[in-house]
Structures are given as structure tokens and as C-alpha cells.
Amino acid sequence: MSNKLSTQPYKGTRDFYPEEQRLREWLFAQLRRSVSQYGYEPYDGPMLEPFELYAAKTGEEIVNEQLYSFSDRGDRKVAMRPEMTPTLARMVAARANQLAKPIRWFSIPNLWRYERPQRGRLREHWQLNVDLLGVEGVEAEAEVVQVAIDLLRNLGAGPTDFEVQINHRQLMNDLFDKVLKLSPDQTQNVAKAIDKRAKIPVESFHELLTAAGCSQAQIDTLEKFLASPLLEIPAICGESEGFKALCRFFDIVNALGLGPVCRFNSSIMRGFDYYTGIVFEIYDQHPDNRRALFGGGRYDNLVGMFGGAQIPGVGFGMGDVTLRDFLDVHGLLPELAADTExxxxxxxxxxxxxxxxxxxxxxxxxxxxxxxxxxxxxxxxxxxxxxxxxxxxxxxxxxxxxxxxxxxxxxxxxxxxxxxxxxxxxxxxxxxx
Structure with missing residues (x-):
């Protein structure tokens, strides 16, 4: 048996030799420059947080299957952060009365999830987080989506290289409660099935719905809803605050000239439990990399779970792995020489x-x-x-x-x-x- 130590990094992580580090620092500098143009300020938080911070609101899959957690020497259960939004909410709640609002913050934290490493997914990655807190209307979503679009454009992306797909959690709740009349357990399972819909065959999607207890009539209604353009949704759902918010959002982005890259997609769910309003995902349109690059949405109840006043928030997280893949397939990665002159x-x-x-x-x-x-x-x-x-x-x-x-x-x-x-x-x- 050999006693030699392996030279390979831990599975799902990366070594950054100087040439890779140059590219990472260049990329982070571009991201910081873009978000700073909108007045966002940098912040950071600890790598370790109490386990219950994530158990309270982070998605079930992450907490049960992907969280790196352990008990420290004081027998406190802690976790390595899998995302940044709960830390952001905790920090804002701690100084809620002192912070000038609206709050515009960003960070590029190191995050950990125990995932199966594959293209676009590693166990360790860096993620740009952009958050706007203190604005109740869809004006906040419109700004945050603008930031996301300009980030990609400033990196050289063209008008047809990506698409922003948008939905609203309240619209989906109205569908589940008022139209399909699902139980809470059914709602959770149907939402998970919709989240997987684009990645699985139609037959598999229907099997998941049947397993969730949906009748054929409910499945037919859901399929009709998912295939309908935004302006036909009221014929299925009736009055919906989610529908009204989406119309207002699209009025704003269309007036700003961003309509061509924004599209309503009722299959966009986002996996985190804390989203309450508009949710969105940015998709790469390149045939070699057709996948979601990053996403975000509105979370109005997250800050209030710390016991203080509720402060509405909207934000997104952009991982460096998927972003690098995007730049690579579109030929946007620069060749960076050493800085020494x-x-x-x-x-x-x-x-x-x-x-x-x-x-x-x-x-x-x-x-x-x-x-x-x-x-x-x-x-x-x-x-x-x-x-x-x-x-x-x-x-x-x-x-x-x-x-x-x-x-x-x-x-x-x-x-x-x-x-x-x-x-x-x-x-x-x-x-x-």
C-alpha cells in the first residue's frame, strides 16, 4: 500500500493555478464593475452558519442531501453555507433599523453543496449574489433583471445569446389552490414535478403528477395552463395578483427595450422555499449549452423570520462554473497574460x-x-x-x-x-x- 498523498483536489473542487486565478480575478472584477454601476455595495459573511438558518427556509433537497454540516467542539450544529441569501437576511435583520433603504448589496462568496459533480455543477463554487431590499413593487424585480442582463452584455454576450424566463409564485399558488384545488402535500409534489418538466419526457412528467394524486382532468388543466401565453392565463386562473404583477413587470422591461430577451414561462418554479413573488432564470441559447445559467426572485418573508419587521427583497445568484461555461461556448473568454511587465x-x-x-x-x-x-x-x-x-x-x-x-x-x-x-x-x- 502506497503512503503517497494524492495530488488531486477534493472531488468537486478546483485548484486555481496562476493562469486560472488570473481568469477568475478578471471575471470577478468585471462582475463587481457591472453591479457597482447600479449602486450596489459589497458585503460578506462567515463561511459557517447555524444549521437551523438553512433548515428554516432553504430547499429540502439542499438541507437533506447537499448540506455540509457537523457539530463543532461546543456541540453546536453548524453548516458550511450552500447559499448566501439566509446570511444576507440575518445581517439585514440585525441592523434593520439602522440601514438606509432601499438596500443594494452584492457579494461573491465561496459556497459548498454535496452534489454529484457534472458540467456546470461542482461541490465548491463562487457565486455572485445581487440583492435589493426594501422595495415592495415589481420595480425592484425590473432593476434586478436589468442588472442580470447588463452583467452578461458587459461580458460580451449578444442579444440572442441568452433569455430571461419569468414566472410568479403567487400565480402558481392561485392555480394550485383555486383551480386545481390541491392539498398542501400535493402542491409541494406538483411544484417539484413542474420544476423538472423541461428535463424529463412528457410521460415521466405525467407519472409524477399521477403519483402526486392528480386526476386526468387536473393534469389536462395543468398542461393547458403551462402551454398558455401570459395574456391567456386569466381565462384559466381568473383574478390573480401574480398575473397583475407580471403584466406590470413586462410593461416596465418592454418600455426599457429589454422585452426581446424576457419571456413568460410558467414552468419556472425555483427550488428555494422562501420565494414569494416573481421568480426568473437566465437560459443560455447556445445549442451546446442549453441550460439555466442562474436565477433568482422575490423573498418577502425571509428577513422577518429573525423576529423583526418584514423587509421585502429581490435577488439572484450567479455561479462562476455555469458562467464560465457560458463564456467558453460563446467564445468570450479572454487570453490573459501574466501581469509582470x-x-x-x-x-x-x-x-x-x-x-x-x-x-x-x-x-x-x-x-x-x-x-x-x-x-x-x-x-x-x-x-x-x-x-x-x-x-x-x-x-x-x-x-x-x-x-x-x-x-x-x-x-x-x-x-x-x-x-x-x-x-x-x-x-x-x-x-x-
């Missing part, structure tokens, strides 16, 4: 201090500079710089040092020049653009 080479051991002094001088002027620490053949130093994507190499030998000169080699063009050390900084700045 200059390598100060080392001609000989005697030149260590002068080369270090030169590197310090260039760094003090704002350049990103790496310095060779041990002497080696000049060809190897150039090869090293080329492999790391460092465009310029500065060398100073004893004779050049005595004459106050330095040589610059541009690895992009292959050209090499000798220049006065007093002019070195200015020349490097010009060459770097």
Missing part, C-alpha cells in the same frame, strides 16, 4: 545588488517587475521571461554598469537596444504603451 536579468553574481536596486527603482515608479535572483545563462533568462509572458527584459553587465547603460530586449519583436540608465524608465513606459 519587466524582468530584470542577472548577468553575474557580482551584479545582484545593482540589479535589485534597478528593480526597486522601476517598481517605485509603478512598473510590475520581477528580478532574477541566481545567475544562469542569458538564454535561459530570456526563455523564462517568454514562457511567463513577460514582454521586456532589462540586463546590466559590469561594463554597462560602469558606463551608466542598460540593455532592453523586447521579446515581442526580438529587438534589443542599449540605453542610458537615466532614460531607462521613460523608454520602458513608452514600450509598454
Amino acid at each position: 519587466v524582468l530584470v536579468g542577472l548577468f553575474s553574481p557580482e551584479m545582484l545588488v545593482p540589479s535589485q536596486q534597478m528593480a526597486r527603482h522601476l517598481r517605485a515608479a509603478g512598473l510590475k517587475v520581477e528580478a532574477v535572483l541566481q545567475p544562469q545563462k542569458l538564454a535561459k533568462q530570456f526563455q523564462y521571461a517568454d514562457k511567463k509572458g513577460i514582454p521586456l527584459v532589462v540586463m546590466v553587465g559590469p561594463d554597462e554598469a560602469a558606463a551608466g547603460l542598460a540593455s532592453i530586449k523586447d521579446l515581442r519583436s526580438g529587438q534589443q537596444v542599449s540605453i542610458s540608465q537615466s532614460e531607462l524608465l521613460a523608454r520602458l513606459q513608452v514600450m509598454l504603451g
Whole structure:
């Protein structure tokens, strides 16, 4: 039996070597820039939360099957966060009377779920969370959906690359209660079946409905509802506040010119138990990646479960794994070179201090500079710089040092020049653009 430790990361997680880390930092910077344009401020919370925080409102599947939970040394049951919204609600509730409203916050937390790793799903991921709290009307949903659309557009997505599909939980509750007249247990099972509908054959969908106790007449009514455009819904459901809210929402997004990427879809349910109003999911339209990228919705009762006043909220969570897949299939991933701009080479051991002094001088002027620490053949130093994507190499030998000169080699063009050390900084700045 071998005692060697595995070099592989824990299943469902990733190592981020410098090239992957560069891409992640670039992506997070783009996301922060986009949400900041709308006035959203960053926040964060702890990785561990009390288990009951998630047991109270997070979806049953996550709590029972996907939550990383354990008892700490004080015998307190805790969990690694699988989502950020419960932490957000707890933090807002703690300072509800002090916070200026509406509250516009965002975060990019590290999240954990014990899932079966597959395309678009890992056990550990980062997720952009964007939340707007303190606004009761659909104006809040309209802004949050705008943010989601602009995030993708700012990353280079075109008008036909994605679609926002929208529904309303109250509309579905009216269907379940007033039209289908389902029991609470039936409602939960039928909602789960609708959530799976797009991923399974029609026969399997009907089997789930039959198993939930639905009659053939109820199944026919449900199928008619799910196939109906928004303006035909009242003929099935009658008066519904959910329908009115959806009409108001679409009036706003159409007036803003966002109607072409927004569509009513009564199959959108969202799995979390805390959603109370409009829910939405953003779908990739690329044939190689037709799937939900991310989603969100309204949660008006989550903050109030901590004992204070209810504060309505709307938000979404965008995972980095599905977002990266989206950028990849649409050819939107950039090629990012290392940030280092200059390598100060080392001609000989005697030149260590002068080369270090030169590197310090260039760094003090704002350049990103790496310095060779041990002497080696000049060809190897150039090869090293080329492999790391460092465009310029500065060398100073004893004779050049005595004459106050330095040589610059541009690895992009292959050209090499000798220049006065007093002019070195200015020349490097010009060459770097």
C-alpha cells in the first residue's frame, strides 16, 4: 500500500493555478464593475452558519442531501453555507433599523453543496449574489433583471445569446389552490414535478403528477395552463395578483427595450422555499449549452423570520462554473497574460545588488517587475521571461554598469537596444504603451 498523498483536489473542487486565478480575478472584477454601476455595495459573511438558518427556509433537497454540516467542539450544529441569501437576511435583520433603504448589496462568496459533480455543477463554487431590499413593487424585480442582463452584455454576450424566463409564485399558488384545488402535500409534489418538466419526457412528467394524486382532468388543466401565453392565463386562473404583477413587470422591461430577451414561462418554479413573488432564470441559447445559467426572485418573508419587521427583497445568484461555461461556448473568454511587465536579468553574481536596486527603482515608479535572483545563462533568462509572458527584459553587465547603460530586449519583436540608465524608465513606459 502506497503512503503517497494524492495530488488531486477534493472531488468537486478546483485548484486555481496562476493562469486560472488570473481568469477568475478578471471575471470577478468585471462582475463587481457591472453591479457597482447600479449602486450596489459589497458585503460578506462567515463561511459557517447555524444549521437551523438553512433548515428554516432553504430547499429540502439542499438541507437533506447537499448540506455540509457537523457539530463543532461546543456541540453546536453548524453548516458550511450552500447559499448566501439566509446570511444576507440575518445581517439585514440585525441592523434593520439602522440601514438606509432601499438596500443594494452584492457579494461573491465561496459556497459548498454535496452534489454529484457534472458540467456546470461542482461541490465548491463562487457565486455572485445581487440583492435589493426594501422595495415592495415589481420595480425592484425590473432593476434586478436589468442588472442580470447588463452583467452578461458587459461580458460580451449578444442579444440572442441568452433569455430571461419569468414566472410568479403567487400565480402558481392561485392555480394550485383555486383551480386545481390541491392539498398542501400535493402542491409541494406538483411544484417539484413542474420544476423538472423541461428535463424529463412528457410521460415521466405525467407519472409524477399521477403519483402526486392528480386526476386526468387536473393534469389536462395543468398542461393547458403551462402551454398558455401570459395574456391567456386569466381565462384559466381568473383574478390573480401574480398575473397583475407580471403584466406590470413586462410593461416596465418592454418600455426599457429589454422585452426581446424576457419571456413568460410558467414552468419556472425555483427550488428555494422562501420565494414569494416573481421568480426568473437566465437560459443560455447556445445549442451546446442549453441550460439555466442562474436565477433568482422575490423573498418577502425571509428577513422577518429573525423576529423583526418584514423587509421585502429581490435577488439572484450567479455561479462562476455555469458562467464560465457560458463564456467558453460563446467564445468570450479572454487570453490573459501574466501581469509582470519587466524582468530584470542577472548577468553575474557580482551584479545582484545593482540589479535589485534597478528593480526597486522601476517598481517605485509603478512598473510590475520581477528580478532574477541566481545567475544562469542569458538564454535561459530570456526563455523564462517568454514562457511567463513577460514582454521586456532589462540586463546590466559590469561594463554597462560602469558606463551608466542598460540593455532592453523586447521579446515581442526580438529587438534589443542599449540605453542610458537615466532614460531607462521613460523608454520602458513608452514600450509598454
